[in-house]
Every structure is written in structure tokens, then in C-alpha cells.
Amino acid sequence: MNQVPTVTLSHGTAMPRIGLGTSPMNDADAERAVGTALELGYRLIDTAENYRNETGVGRALKNAPRDEVFVTSKFNKRWHSVDGARQAFEASAEKLGVEYLDLLLIHWPNPQQDRYVEAWHGLITLREAGLVRAIGTSNFKPAHLQRLIDETGVAPEVNQVQLSPVWAKAAEREFHAAHGIVTEAWSPLGKGTDLLSHPTVQQIAKAHERSAGQVVLRWETQQDVVPIPKSADRGRLAANLAIFDFDLTDGELSALAGLDGTARPPADSDHTGH
Numbered sequence: 001m002n003q004v005p006t007v008t009l010s011h012g013t014a015m016p017r018i019g020l021g022t023s024p025m026n027d028a029d030a031e032r033a034v035g036t037a038l039e040l041g042y043r044l045i046d047t048a049e050n051y052r053n054e055t056g057v058g059r060a061l062k063n064a065p066r067d068e069v070f071v072t073s074k075f076n077k078r079w080h081s082v083d084g085a086r087q088a089f090e091a092s093a094e095k096l097g098v099e100y101l102d103l104l105l106i107h108w109p110n111p112q113q114d115r116y117v118e119a120w121h122g123l124i125t126l127r128e129a130g131l132v133r134a135i136g137t138s139n140f141k142p143a144h145l146q147r148l149i150d151e152t153g154v155a156p157e158v159n160q161v162q163l164s165p166v167w168a169k170a171a172e173r174e175f176h177a178a179h180g181i182v183t184e185a186w187s188p189l190g191k192g193t194d195l196l197s198h199p200t201v202q203q204i205a206k207a208h209e210r211s212a213g214q215v216v217l218r219w220e221t222q223q224d225v226v227p228i229p230k231s232a233d234r235g236r237l238a239a240n241l242a243i244f245d246f247d248l249t250d251g252e253l254s255a256l257a258g259l260d261g262t263a264r265p266p267a268d269s270d271h272t273g274h
Contacts, residue, residue, distance in 0.1 A: 007182055022046060029232055045061070048105075080116055085126060102132075109137070160185070164189060165201075188216065189213055192263075218248055
């Protein structure tokens with residue numbers, strides 16, 4: 001079984017440096033994929049209310065010691081209040097079959113609704129109650145994060161964003177680092193783009209005798225980003241996990257960063273959300 005290194009979040013919780021994403025799997029697919037991932041050594045599992053697969057994820061989690069798996073979920077804008085965050089936690093915990101979550105995130109800021117600060121107060125309360133070990137955000141821009149910090153004095157421990165070499169998010173990562181926020185990447189393999197077939201990626205993969213996916217994920221982990229690639233294929237799951245035994249050179253890291261902006265624009269969380 002692979003041993004995955006961890007990063008310590010600002011409040012003291014250890015989080016694996018790579019995990020499994022489960023969108024858009026249904027319950028049955030999620031149960032199978034999570035079960036396989038756990039067998040291979042994955043210890044970070046990411047789901048969300050909006051994925052509608054928490055029940056399936058929970059069925060797979062029953063086969064692993066609870067204290068060995070870092071379980072993440074996220075909640076929608078209907079719960080953006082202090083009490084709503086508690087209700088969202090209870091609903092997710094029940095479906096997952098757990099008594100606590102390792103990480104709970106506000107899925108999107110939904111600034112037009114303008115209640116994400118209330119939701120953040122609710123998450124702070126949940127962490128203080130010991131129901132959630134770590135709290136964070138998803139798809140928040142620096143301006144959204146700064147408002148949370150200004151109005152509550154508490155920075156998220158994690159911000160999960162759409163990130164890969166074609167969406168490098170350098171400014172966001174710099175802001176995160178300055179405020180002790182760990183960057184987590186969804187779509188880390190550039191879903192919907194030609195990233196994995198790009199000549200730069202292919203050339204680096206050939207030089208290291210690795211797959212294109214492994215090179216991209218290693219680029220992210222060497223930037224202190226925690227990727228959560230999605231796969232239900234056992235071979236790809238194993239390959240995605242086996243990235244900590246080689247290093248990209250500074251030149252290769254820079255070459256991959258140079259792909260930023262070459263794909264379609266990423267999701268804009270000022271206008272997208274649920």
C-alpha cells in the first residue's frame with residue numbers, strides 16, 4: 001500500500017497531499033471507486049452534497065478505520081447561515097455514516113446571495129464543537145477570502161479551486177500561502193482541455209518515463225497544491241497515487257507553468273455556483 005505524505009493545516013489537522021475526487025459519480029460508482037482507492041492507499045476522499053453520492057461514499061468508508069481516512073464534503077448555498085451550516089453538516093454526516101467530518105467546505109461563495117460570511121461563522125462554530133476537524137472554502141477568490149478574514153478574524157484552512165498547469169492560479173496560490181491556506185485542486189488534470197496531450201507535458205513525461213497525468217499531478221504537489229483527481233479505473237487510480245518518488249526540475253516546473261492561460265477560461269465563482 002502506498003504511503004501518502006501529509007500537510008499540516010493551520011489548525012493542526014494532517015491532510016493527505018493527494019486524494020480522490022468523486023464528481024460526478026453516482027452512489028454505486030462512488031462506492032466502487034472509493035473502495036478501490038482505499039485498497040490502493042488513498043486516505044483523502046472528497047465528495048459534496050451536490051454530487052449526490054455521499055451515501056455511496058459512506059458505504060465504502062465502512063470498510064476502513066475511520067481515523068485513517070480524511071473525509072471531505074461541501075454544502076450548497078441554501079445552507080448559507082450559521083444554523084444552515086449545522087444542518088448541512090448533519091445531513092452529510094448521516095449520509096456518509098460518520099460522526100464527524102475531517103473537512104467541510106462552503107462549495108461556492110455565491111456572492112450575489114451575499115451570505116457566505118454567515119456560512120463561515122457556522123463552520124467556525126462546528127469546528128469549535130469538534131464536529132468538523134478542519135474548515136475551508138471552495139472556489140473562493142482572494143477578495144472573498146479577504147472578506148472572511150476581515151469580518152471573522154479566521155482564515156480558511158483550505159481553499160479548493162479549479163487548478164492545473166493551464167489554470168495555474170499563481171496569484172491565488174500566493175494569497176493562500178500568505179494566509180496559511182492550503183490550495184486544493186479540482187480538475188487537476190485539466191478536464192475538458194488538451195493538457196495531457198500537450199507536447200510540453202508529453203516531452204517531460206517521456207524524460208521521466210511517467211504518464212502525462214503523473215507529470216501534471218507532480219507539478220501540482222511540487223507547488224504545495226493538493227490535487228484530487230477523479231478516476232474509477234484501478235490502473236489510473238494507482239498511477240495517480242504513485243507520484244512522490246520522482247521530482248520535476250526547475251526548468252520543467254517553469255515549462256509547465258508556462259501553459260497557464262492556454263485553455264478555455266476556468267469557472268468564474270462571481271457568476272457560477274450552487
